[in-house]
Each structure stands twice: as structure tokens, then as C-alpha cells.
Amino acid sequence: METIEILYIIFSATLSISGLILVGISLRAYKRTYRTDMILLSLGFALIVSAAIGTTISAFLSNFAHPQLLLTINYFITTIGFLLLITSLIIK
Template sequence: MQAIEITYIVLSVVLAATGLTMVGLAMRAYQQTSRRSMLVLSIGFSILVAAAIATTFSAFLTDFNNSRLLLTVNYGVSTVGYLFVIYSVTGAD
């Protein structure tokens, strides 16, 4: 395995861990306050984490072929996640 691949895995794990931390914090806030915006925020970050993990697995399964397709799907799914995050900030309550 090349250094760039190891770096990609490490950064993917860090991204997933920080995203899941945000999911946990938002869920705890939802449980404490029952604010719908916190539930929507946790959904948004869950989608973002799923996109990151799926892209990493797909990249290695396809041996980094079809990178344009991988990135396009990643950006599409990530955009949906960010739409949830934006909605949670702008008035889901």
C-alpha cells in the first residue's frame, strides 16, 4: 500500500470519527431539548459520514478506477447531507 493510500484511509477515519461525534452531540441535544432542528442536524451529519465511508470503501474496491463517478456520487450524497444541516440551522423548529 502506498503512502497516499494510507493517508487517505487515515483522513477518512478522522472524518468519519469527527462526523459521528457531531451526530452524537446533536442527538444528545435533541434528547435534552426535543428540538427538531437537532434531529435534522444529526441526520445531515449521518448522511455526510455515510458518504465519506462509502466513498472510501468504493475507492478501494474499484482500485481507484472510475474516480469521476466516485466523486460525483460523493458530492451528490454530501450535498443532500449539507441540505439537512442548512435546514437545521435555518429553521427546522
């Protein structure tokens, strides 16, 4: 395994772990408050984490074939996640 692949795994794992922690924190906040914005926040972080995990797994399973497709799908899912984060900040 090349250095760049190892770094890719490390960064993906770091993003995934920190994102899952944020999902847990926002779910706990929802459980305490039942506020809709906390569910949107949790869903946004979950989508961002799922995009990171899915892209990493897909990249290694496909031996990094079709990187444009992988990145397009990743950015699409991540964008939806960020839109949910923004929505959670806007609504009250």
C-alpha cells in the first residue's frame, strides 16, 4: 500500500469518527429537547460520514477506477448533508 493510500484511509477514518461523534451528540440533544433542528443536524452529519465511508470503501474495492464518478457521488451526498446542516441552523 502506498503512502497516499494510507493517508487517505487515516483522513477518512478521522472524518468518520469525528462525524459519528457529532451524530451522537446531536441525537442526544434531540432526545433531550425533541427539537427538529437537532434531527436535521444529526442527519446532515450522518450523510457526510456515509459519503466519506462509502467513497473510501468504493475507491478501494474498485481499485480507484472511475474517480470522477466516485467524487461526483461523494460531493452530491456531502452537499445534501451540508444543506441539512445549514437548514438546522436556520430553523428554530
